[in-house]
Amino acid sequence: MKPAIIVDYNRAKGAVDLSDQMAEYQTPLRKTLKWYKKIAFDLILNVAMVNALVLYKTVTNKHIAIVDLRKEILKSFLAKSSTSEAPLERTIRKKHVLQKKEGPSLKVRRMCVLCYKNNVSIFGRALARNKTKKVPTFCDTCIDKPFLCVECFTNVHV
Ligand SMILES: [Zn+2]
Ligand SMILES: [Zn+2]
Incomplete structure (x- = not known):
């Protein structure tokens, strides 16, 4: 007979733990960063990545390693930036x-x-x-x- 709020908390905490766990497998963060920068970068790099991974799996129903997804996302960023640098040549x-x-x-x-x-x-x-x-x-x-x-x-x- 747990109060609902505890159940909700545990459920949410479970998701956060999973997020941490998934992010831990592979992190680009350097050990020397200041802790607050780490948190900021962690939000951008790891939490966003885990969210993207969950979305990717939900939408495509396919499995992809987080490191591969990270590479794919980087590739698409690089492709976009090179297009904007030389739009004329490309057209x-x-x-x-x-x-x-x-x-x-x-x-x-x-x-x-x-x-x-x-x-x-x-x-x-x-x-x-x-x-x-x-x-x-x-x-x-x-x-x-x-x-x-x-x-x-x-x-x-x-
Ligand atoms: Zn000719
Ligand atoms: Zn021509």
Whole structure:
């Protein structure tokens, strides 16, 4: 016949003990930190991690070691921060795709505009036309949808 408050306390304490126990298996805290910093970091690093772990298990119904979950979370943080540092480069790389002229106009081939430019500078305008290979590939994302060989496409887009 325990009073309800004791039952509740024990139940809650049990959860806290479990949290401590789970966090204890693996902690990134250094032994030299001041105790109040330890508490702050413990809240951020360990309690939050244990909460995340419990959520992860509840939602996915899968088991994951706390150290692995920590790594996964760190990875996602790192991925996000590198995206925000170079957003332009990433959008260019993502958006521009070399496409092939296909369908009824199957035989559409044109000079790679960059090879042509390059050949003009080497051989002059009169000869460049014969020297330049014709390709079926073009960049659909560039404003003037230029025909490009794979090599030149890669050079200007990556
Ligand atoms: Zn080219
Ligand atoms: Zn492009």
